Amino acid sequence: MKEELIPVSVNILGKDYRIACLPDHKDSLEGSARLLNNKMLEIKSSGKVIGSDRIAVMAALNLAHDLLQQQQQIDNDTIMTQRLRQLREKIDEEVSETEKTPSSKLNSTDVIEAKKNKDTVKENTSQ
Numbered sequence: 001m002k003e004e005l006i007p008v009s010v011n012i013l014g015k016d017y018r019i020a021c022l023p024d025h026k027d028s029l030e031g032s033a034r035l036l037n038n039k040m041l042e043i044k045s046s047g048k049v050i051g052s053d054r055i056a057v058m059a060a061l062n063l064a065h066d067l068l069q070q071q072q073q074i075d076n077d078t079i080m081t082q083r084l085r086q087l088r089e090k091i092d093e094e095v096s097e098t099e100k101t102p103s104s105k106l107n108s109t110d111v112i113e114a115k116k117n118k119d120t121v122k123e124n125t126s127q
């Protein structure tokens with residue numbers, strides 16, 4: 001069974017628009033319209049762009065740019081998280097091997113440093 005679309009009124013740059021959307025998307029649509037309206041008002045108030053078509057294009061470009069930057073940051077964070085996970089696994093392996101080595105072959109500084117590195121990586125990956 002399909003959900004019924006509902007009409008939602010939004011105001012962008014002084015003009016009213018009625019847009020049909022699903023009831024559970026209403027808040028998101030209104031928020032998007034507010035964001036777009038604010039961006040367009042900001043561009044209009046700068047006085048550098050004249051005409052609502054040009055203002056709309058500049059607002060769309062600015063919003064698209066912001067979105068791409070956020071996506072790139074998410075990609076960078078994902079890569080960093082994967083790298084930290086790999087380092088943590090490597091440290092865990094080294095600590096595990098160190099713990100298996102007879103204590104006569106280890107000095108206490110090596111064990112302490114290995115455990116400190118492991119704790120530091122755990123803190124970084126849990127954030």
